[in-house]
Amino acid sequence: MPQFIDTRALNDDARNAAAREAALQQVxxxxxxxxxxxxxxxHGHVAIVGPATDLQRAMQALTDNELASITLVTTQSAxxxxxxxxxxxxxxxxxxxxxxxxxxxxxxLSAGDGGASLSQASLGRDHFDAILDLxxxxxxxxxxxxxxxxxxxxxxxLEQAVQDLQACVGEFEKPRYFQIDxxxxxxxxxxxxxxxxxxxxxxxxxxxxxKQEIVIDPFRCHGAGSCTSACPTGAIRYALPTPERLxxxxxxxxxxxxxxGGDTAVVRFLDQETQASDPPPAAGxxxxxxxxxxxxxxxxxxxxxxxxxxxxxxxVMHDSLPPSLSRLVHDQYAQATAMLAxxxxxxxxxxLIDAGDSAKRDALPIVAPLGARLETTRxxxxxxxxNSILDFLAAHGTPxxxxxxxxxxxxxxxxxxxxxxxxxxxxxVAVCPVQALSTPGQSPALQFQExxxxxxxxxxxxxxxxxxxxxxxxxxxPETRSQVATVKEEAxxxxxxxxxPFATTSTIASIKQKLADHPYFAGDAIKxxxxxxxxxxxxxxxxxxxxxxxxxxx
Numbered sequence: 001m002p003q004f005i006d007t008r009a010l011n012d013d014a015r016n017a018a019a020r021e022a023a024l025q026q027v028x029x030x031x032x033x034x035x036x037x038x039x040x041x042x043h044g045h046v047a048i049v050g051p052a053t054d055l056q057r058a059m060q061a062l063t064d065n066e067l068a069s070i071t072l073v074t075t076q077s078a079x080x081x082x083x084x085x086x087x088x089x090x091x092x093x094x095x096x097x098x099x100x101x102x103x104x105x106x107x108x109l110s111a112g113d114g115g116a117s118l119s120q121a122s123l124g125r126d127h128f129d130a131i132l133d134l135x136x137x138x139x140x141x142x143x144x145x146x147x148x149x150x151x152x153x154x155x156x157x158l159e160q161a162v163q164d165l166q167a168c169v170g171e172f173e174k175p176r177y178f179q180i181d182x183x184x185x186x187x188x189x190x191x192x193x194x195x196x197x198x199x200x201x202x203x204x205x206x207x208x209x210x211k212q213e214i215v216i217d218p219f220r221c222h223g224a225g226s227c228t229s230a231c232p233t234g235a236i237r238y239a240l241p242t243p244e245r246l247x248x249x250x251x252x253x254x255x256x257x258x259x260x261g262g263d264t265a266v267v268r269f270l271d272q273e274t275q276a277s278d279p280p281p282a283a284g285x286x287x288x289x290x291x292x293x294x295x296x297x298x299x300x301x302x303x304x305x306x307x308x309x310x311x312x313x314x315x316v317m318h319d320s321l322p323p324s325l326s327r328l329v330h331d332q333y334a335q336a337t338a339m340l341a342x343x344x345x346x347x348x349x350x351x352l353i354d355a356g357d358s359a360k361r362d363a364l365p366i367v368a369p370l371g372a373r374l375e376t377t378r379x380x381x382x383x384x385x386x387n388s389i390l391d392f393l394a395a396h397g398t399p400x401x402x403x404x405x406x407x408x409x410x411x412x413x414x415x416x417x418x419x420x421x422x423x424x425x426x427x428x429v430a431v432c433p434v435q436a437l438s439t440p441g442q443s444p445a446l447q448f449q450e451x452x453x454x455x456x457x458x459x460x461x462x463x464x465x466x467x468x469x470x471x472x473x474x475x476x477x478p479e480t481r482s483q484v485a486t487v488k489e490e491a492x493x494x495x496x497x498x499x500x501p502f503a504t505t506s507t508i509a510s511i512k513q514k515l516a517d518h519p520y521f522a523g524d525a526i527k528x529x530x531x532x533x534x535x536x537x538x539x540x541x542x543x544x545x546x547x548x549x550x551x552x553x554x
């Protein structure tokens with residue numbers, strides 16, 4: 001339940017500000033001094049694409065350029081003969097429907113999808129280094145286009161775009177923002193498709209599914225972080241900083257702030273660019289978490305900040321956020337507040353505020369911090385880390401012990417399994433990437449643990465009997481969520497020849513029903529389905545020895 005706040009202490013803003021400054025002196029932002037990097041090399045061979053009149057304007061804006069070559073690709077009318085100046089480095093090509101893909105130093109511009117290479121036709125090179133797109137519609141429709149691609153729009157003038165284009169010469173580096181562990185990925189298994197959350201949310205379209213494996217193009221990745229927050233298993237992890245180091249920073253910052261005499265902290269998540277333009281100074285009780293990108297922290301970090309001593313968490317939104325990232329933050333916020341309410345906490349502990357709104361930034365918290373703090377360090381596994389936070393919030397709240405609805409696509413829920421028609425074939429166990437479905441091993445049994453389930457749907461798609469259905473929602477009873485429940489258990493079926501247990505009664509009955517009319521198992525041969533693999537082979541060879549021509553009758 002919410003606690004009363006000593007507003008007199010809160011009003012001592014100078015003391016809180018001093019405590020914050022002392023904490024910031026003691027706790028440094030986690031830096032990776034030698035992060036993995038991605039390198040680009042551009043020799044200055046550029047293509048400018050668009051109508052002839054716009055190309056002429058662009059050429060007039062190109063002054064004192066050091067570009068190696070300029071290829072003008074006209075998409076409508078042809079260029080006048082005298083429009084390309086007297087520069088040997090300028091060429092022009094007509095192409096009504098050019099197709100573009102790539103990134104700085106490696107742009108492939110072709111005459112239509114799969115058509116002839118325009119860089120080969122113009123320069124005899126495999127690619128262009130940079131692109132200025134003046135056409136309508138844009139060649140690339142990504143919210144975050146790749147490095148080296150420039151376009152005139154409501155935020156970028158032609159002069160600015162040309163200036164940026166001219167700067168795209170040389171060698172460049174950027175951090176490799178992500179780490180990926182395919183073993184944890186719930187995207188696909190056994191030929192079936194499952195989770196697509198990262199594919200649906202990437203604003204740079206840098207994520208693809210290749211042979212049912214998630215692949216991230218580091219050259220097109222902008223480090224927006226939306227994939228890492230959306231990934232329910234932790235298969236994709238943000239690297240600047242890692243989730244463990246970010247949580248550790250928040251925990252140490254809060255602990256130092258309170259140790260220095262600070263009261264009732266509000267933790268504010270925002271990106272570094274927004275923090276740099278923030279109107280100073282923030283109220284003393286506001287502790288900032290300045291992220292590389294806002295998507296680098298999700299609901300696990302927000303709820304973790306509450307569990308580690310923050311009274312409230314405020315997430316700062318701004319107009320330049322890519323729409324997909326904004327949707328992700330709103331979706332994570334909806335999930336987090338639904339779980340807070342289900343666990344008996346005031347949902348006003350979490351809020352979204354606009355950049356530049358100093359009144360909401362500095363507002364005194366409405367509720368006091370929890371009566372205790374989560375002291376344990378964050379586990380490496382993302383779902384395990386979130387479960388530890390949810391268990392802590394449940395222990396210090398009043399859980400409803402009911403299943404509550406969650407936003408569509410939330411990675412929380414149970415499974416509806418028709419145990420009567422389940423054959424315990426274990427196809428679902430084999431495909432589950434998070435071991436939410438398991439078997440004890442001693443005897444044929446299917447077990448399920450809801451707290452591990454991410455609702456990827458692989459089990460539902462794989463089940464040969466069609467007896468599994470996803471049931472989304474959040475169970476607010478911690479014991480029920482964490483319980484390893486036995487869904488079905490049977491005695492093992494023993495081989496009728498040697499007595500070795502090798503399957504379940506349900507599996508054998510199902511196979512016999514499906515193969516009853518197969519000529520290979522006609523007559524007494526149907527008994528082979530009740531034999532283990534060794535005895536089945538022996539029985540076949542005995543029949544062949546007695547009647548070698550029998551195999552020709554099948």
